[in-house]
Amino acid sequence: MPAGIRVTVAFETPSACPIADLSAAAGTVIKDVSTTAGPATAEGAFTEFLVAGDAVPDDYDHDPVFAYADRHLYRIPHDTDCPCGCLGEYGVPVSRYFASDGELELVFHAPDFDRLQTIVGEFRDRFPAVDIQRLVRAPTGGTARDTVFVDRAKLTDRQLEVLRTAYEMGYFERPRAANATDVAAEFDVTPSTVTEHLLAAQSKLLQDVLEAGS
Template structure:
């Protein structure tokens, strides 16, 4: 084990019945894995869509209860350290609605094309509720962006 910035990094040897071993056979690097409440979440990188299909088929053969939760295409520019996955699933439906509306209406442009009062009225909520939803959504998304920085 060693510390890498604000995170501790562990080296783990995997058994033959581990999804990471299967991914290694396809030369798919594992980005991260997380065990929580008896479930294993594995985030990995496939070089091509065809490789992704092969890996998924192999994982399903070995682990019939496997479920694909999300397919992401990372940004193709920047260094590997610059690339981040942002999990929009962390947002509540209302946070997504507020964030999408703010983005679509130009709230984040300079100069702003819409202000918080207008957007809150459009959404049928108070300005303070708009601000709370927007701040909560940004905090969750920025957590993914800056987690490893």
């Protein structure tokens, strides 16, 4: 994994993105994507991607470069009006593309927090519906650190409150300093309700810690 911060962002039907547009028109998934070297602002910057040949509409504006078995390789201009091109303006390449039915997911590596904040700010200005899904700090300096940024906003207020109280009471210690009945008494609810809140909260947080779905 490259050093820096690995970022996963999603866009709902972004305008001017040829990959997202084709995935919507073809009703298919496009994930075999690469871009030429150099920022997308440079003349002659292109995006290349593979897609099932029989999924491409007959009136598609571009012709395939050539075919791999039943898949066609397309090579088309990629400008700065779409999220992929926007990243090129900051010299940040896209590591992974995933387009499905018009929705686009990108994974890229920001070298530091300053660059990340600038890019996210630009995304939000241009694409208000952008969803910052995951941030992971990659190892640096030869160390084994792999810092994950956990989104606590996934939790409801009640789930966070129960989780914090359970932690402070020693519910997660071994041996336990408090059990579900003790935590439940703090909220005047049943132990099963506490357990449900804790399981839901842990499941949501583990999605970030284990990078589920990536």
